[in-house]
Amino acid sequence: MTAEADAALAAVVREQWGRLTSLLLAQFRRLDLVEDALGDAVESAARRWSRDGVPDNPPAWLHTAARRRVLDRLRAEAMAQRKVPLLVVEQSGREEAAVRVDTGDLVEDDLLRLVLMCTHPALDPAAASALALRLVLGVSTHDIARLFLVPEPTMAARLTRAKKKIVSVGIPFAVPSADVLPERLGAVAQTAYLAFTAGYAPGSGPDAVRTGLAGEAIRLVRVVLRLRPDEPVLVALLALMLLQHSRRDARVDEAGRIVLLPDQDRSRWHRDEVVEAVRLLRSPSLTGPITVQAAGYAVQARIAVEHATAPTAEATEWDRIVAHYDDLVALTPTPSARLARAVAVAEARGPHEGLAAMAGLDEELSHSHRLPAVRAELLTRAGDVEGADAAYALAIERCGNDAERALLRERRAALHDAPH
Template identity: 70%
Template sequence: MTPDALATTVSEEWGRLTALLLARYRRLDLVEDALGDAVEAAARTWPTDGVPDRPAAWLHTTASRRILDRLRTEATAQRAEPLLVVESARREGGRVMADPGALVEDDVLRLVLMCTHPSLAPEAASALALRLVLGVPTPDIARLFLVPEPTMAARITRAKKKIVAADIPFGVPDASVLPDRLDSVAQTAYLAFTAGYSPGTGTDLLRAELSGQTIGLVRVVLALRPSEPVLMALLALMLFQHSRRDARVRDGRLVLLSDQDRTLWHHDEIAEAQRLVDAEVLRGPITVQAAAYALQARIAAEHALATSSAATDWERVVGLYYVLLDVAPTPSARLARSVAVAEARGPAAGLAALEGIEIASTHRLAAVRAELLARSGDLDAARAAYDQAIAACLNDVERAHLVAQRDAR
């Protein structure tokens, strides 16, 4: 129970705890280290002392003490006036009021807005927000950006140093900053949802709490920017995908879309997503980013509204993917189109569609090739491709599925 309690607290409260500590101490370099120390302390003491009544408060108090210890050490070393600024800020409420008007009150959104400051490159901003705000592991972030893990770790470190060096404030921003940062916030939310919906590492096939938290963040932003196309399209896409969460795993094993129990899908979320994607605002001129999310949502709708996998209009799905690739020609979209082509026109057509696709840091390309080779009857090549996918797969549930598929050939 204790490891589960700690893991749940970290996944649900990391962003809020980071926000609270930053609001009080304004030291990004200390906050992340202190929270990490607090989690390590909890892992040592909770098994013997028991889980505290308020686990998040325990982590906050422990991290706060670590930060104060560091600040006292720094103050002594520098012969500075210890903690006067910090204590003054705490007595004044620990926040810098940017504007007394339309303020952003959500702690997690405030932290995302800090990470997506214009002084940071968009990719670095999103990566930092994923790591700092939502606690997504660095290997998973690297997979989302299709770069090696050391490259991503260095990118995140540089972003943190830039925030500290540029003295980017953690305050209560005016809602007027949202338009300039909206694309970065949406991209961060999209990547965070993907990290929850399809984790690249670990023991879980999905992290529903992370996906749900990200949906909540998008709802907060949408409340501040009603009828914003990029947010409406993104929320629709997330709801379509998230609606299947209870059917994707059975007895710890991956359940393919074609085998899922559709009575377990959350049809209220599907209905809400359909209303969003059908909104008039998404039928007029919109940004490339909004169009990409809207097209992905419409593809997800084809699966969500079909009575079975066999009833899915795969040719329509293929057509939507071709439009998506005109808008956002990513390797991941090309790979997904190849799967749809195989369903619509057979494995040989799917294998042909795979030609020329290169995706680093993921097992998915090899896994798709293995399945299509098996369907086409080339079992030796299929087993070799499965071996390649298994070697590259860092998610335990997906790896077990791939091993079972290989061994069944």
């Protein structure tokens, strides 16, 4: 396969897999057939694009190829059953038309319908969110495993079991009535949160940030918020997402290299999104009793507000951020929250305090590159060059994202170049 064809196919799979799945499911309502057909279409594209060239509209090519494969399977099933489903008759009689798949083609209800199917109460909540990430938004199994802090084979097995359950139980591809929507809000919110995280900090691939995926997660929350106005978990989550997303244009330089928060050009932050997020955090819906999930999002948003409203990096109120992290860890003592708190502690009280706050995280974050990356930075500040070098080496070994790996290598090289 030529380099051009390989890059084009990788890009369309990464960026359009979820949309193609949604379009085909909206048409055929068969998860098993759709997934197999898309996989076959990708294999066909790998062979034909290198020989014939990349088509003008790669997503439409994959959609058409997958659609034909689904129809072939439906015809074969119909022949075996000695009957032809109405669906096949209708689709076969229609003229094939070019389908253009881009940012504007997938209507909001299609996206929500598939998320709600994946987050059906018959599925375990964690498996439901993982399945929605894979099917709806095209997040790779590797990146989903990183989000859930489990090995990739473990996550692959969970996804397979969840998909089999959808087929065996016959979970419908349909938006439930309003009276059952509340029971799925938590899972939908968690899915959106994880999708945003996968876009904001991709675990693999070449991109430092995937603004399209992060934006899609925000759009999903807005869609559900229109159906459930003033829902605390959605209000808090949208505020958090907007605050993080507001920095997207400053997070990479012209060459695509990562720009860390202290070095970002704050004039490039989207202040309108910051203003909207601050307004959301003042919503009356967040002043009364709320769920732990909603409270967790709200605390994370308040941490982000501290960064967004500080005029300079040096003016950041790190003691207040540490206090917010104390609240977050009390609510949800996840390894990721504890690591983030350690970073804040180091900024407020020095690298030795930060290193002490990281105690006990190695086992829980045994696959994460962020733990050794943070340790390397703090050891550098503490003057332990040898320890920092070893930590950077481990972080580089574990890191699956090209842009982050390049940054880690730069910082490790700078460690050796600096006078001691």
